[in-house]
Amino acid sequence: MARTQGSRAEITGPLLRDEARRLFARQGYAAVSMRQIAAAVGVQAGALYAYTPDKQALLHDLLERHMQDLLAAWIDDPQADALARLERFVRFHIGFSLDHPDAVFLSYMELRNLTPGNFARIAELRGRYEALLEGILRDGIDTGLMRIEDPKLTTLALIAMLTGVTNWYREGGRLDRARIADIYWGLARGAVGAA
Numbered sequence: 527m528a529r530t531q532g533s534r535a536e537i538t539g540p541l542l543r544d545e546a547r548r549l550f551a552r553q554g555y556a557a558v559s560m561r562q563i564a565a566a567v568g569v570q571a572g573a574l575y576a577y578t579p580d581k582q583a584l585l586h587d588l589l590e591r592h593m594q595d596l597l598a599a600w601i602d603d604p605q606a607d608a609l610a611r612l613e614r615f616v617r618f619h620i621g622f623s624l625d626h627p628d629a630v631f632l633s634y635m636e637l638r639n640l641t642p643g644n645f646a647r648i649a650e651l652r653g654r655y656e657a658l659l660e661g662i663l664r665d666g667i668d669t670g671l672m673r674i675e676d677p678k679l680t681t682l683a684l685i686a687m688l689t690g691v692t693n694w695y696r697e698g699g700r701l702d703r704a705r706i707a708d709i710y711w712g713l714a715r716g717a718v719g720a721a
Contacts, residue, residue: 593651608666673719
């Protein structure tokens with residue numbers, strides 16, 4: 527195998543994903559070559575194919591892992607009222623997004639580069655995540671805690687608003703994460719017509 531002397535599979539595989547994610551987020555999927563990724567990892571280009579069949583599979587893997595991690599990290603409390611659940615979702619989504627800004631960026635900006643089959647898989651995972659929030663909103667409507675005209679559209683708008691924090695947030699800026707989450711919770715509460 528064309529692996530750099532001293533490299534190990536259990537290190538190279540995760541490093542490959544980390545470097546590809548970073549390069550794709552900074553330069554764009556189309557502008558990054560497998561040779562650039564190999565250089566960043568410290569292996570010969572041919573060695574990458576021991577870990578991924580091609581660049582498309584690598585992008586799909588990054589997007590799929592992100593969605594699976596997001597879905598696995600969310601824990602709902604169906605016994606709580608819908609407003610408490612929504613607040614928890616808002617704070618969770620902001621925190622997860624700020625902890626994974628490159629993965630979030632790829633999930634939105636590089637979907638267009640997926641093949642139709644790969645796109646369908648990521649869309650299915652995104653739909654599952656959206657359904658979690660939509661379920662909270664529908665419970666809020668059913669219990670009279672929320673006044674929403676279209677729960678599906680509100681779901682998409684809220685997720686877009688919450689995810690947008692990754693576009694402008696900088697560690698050490700004017701507002702810390704906790705204060706940003708407080709403000710976003712106020713925005714979300716208003717968006718669902720809650721007092």
